[in-house]
Amino acid sequence: MATNQDIKNQLSSRANQSAQKQSPEQTIAAYLKRMGPEIEKALPSHMNADRMARIALTTMRTTPKLLECNVSSLLGAVMQAAQLGLEPGLIGHCYILPYGREAQFIIGYKGMIDLARRSGNIESIYAHTVYEADEFDYELGLHPKLHHKPATGRRGEMKYVYAVAHFKDGGYQFEVMDKEEIEKRRSRSKASKNGPWVTDYEEMAKKTVIRHMWKYLPISIEMQQQATQDEVVRKDITSDPVSVYNDAIEIDISSAESVRMEEEKQDSSAAENESLFDTQ
Known part of the structure; x- marks a missing residue:
């Protein structure tokens, strides 16, 4: 029993x-x-x-x-x-x-773009990668300018990444980073050994530049804080x-x-x- x-x-x-x-x-x-x-x-x-x-x-x-x-x-x-x-x-x-x-x-890169566009003050925002065979030049100061003409065919190794935001009031903002600076910021990330930094390096490099530019964009404090997420x-x-x-x-x-x-x-x-x- x-x-x-x-x-x-x-x-x-x-x-x-x-x-x-x-x-x-x-x-x-x-x-x-x-x-x-x-x-x-x-x-x-x-x-x-x-x-x-x-x-x-x-x-x-x-x-x-x-x-x-x-x-x-x-x-x-x-x-x-x-x-x-x-x-x-x-x-x-x-x-x-x-x-x-x-x-x-x-x-991700597309997520940062999406968040920026929601502000309502940005006409367009984008980022591009510059390779060693490209024609590229930029200048800061009182009259900043940026010129990029991508090469055709083999473009060589990545040299720079830049981001540009055009505002609805006619202004604009751009930021440029060389690959060395991208690598420094990647090394500080705990996700540098896996995930998108491995599978989508170029996209993450673009996001890094946009993230750096974030504080200069005409967006709300709430939207600014979202980038800290x-x-x-x-x-x-x-x-x-x-x-x-x-x-x-x-x-x-x-x-x-x-x-x-x-x-x-x-x-x-x-x-x-x-x-x-x-x-x-």
Whole structure:
């Protein structure tokens, strides 16, 4: 005859087996569904929570190491993208990458362009790469000027990257960086060894110049602050983003949000087990 302890052990074993059957992807999908209303509130009108959840899951499938990250940081990265109205993935608006056991949010070149255009004060903004065979010259001072005529055929190695913004009032701003300066800034990034710096170097170089030019653009303080959302880890959806650009950070693997969720799950499971035991 089974004792009370035997019954408890059997119930506990069943609960563990049930939890083990759920894959990390299924766990994330469940959390994203639960977060749907909050994501919907953060998104601009042309986007919806279901689409953002699908894109986030696709990103995790293409970067499997994300599934090894702290769940709360993953949800925080998705919320970062939602709040900025940027879609992670191949379109290049933004990226979600594993940084140790934390998910890191990175704005892409196209994302920076999109954010700048939303200001309403910019007519056009773009960036280009200059190679050694190109015809290129620029001058600063009272009458700044920039001339670039790309070569045809083999253009050689990258030499410079520049960005230009034309304002609706007729003014303009441009910034130029040589490759050495680009490399210095890349080396300060914690994402320099993987992700878009490896797969889309030129796009990230362009974003670097636009990011440097950001403070000179005629955009609101709120829009200025959005650029600081680049290369950050958010330990849960309620915490402030922590920059991983330039400075190393100490990361606590379990956030308050994830601990709270786990405790609620354990309490619910314990209550269910006790209910089953009382019926024996």
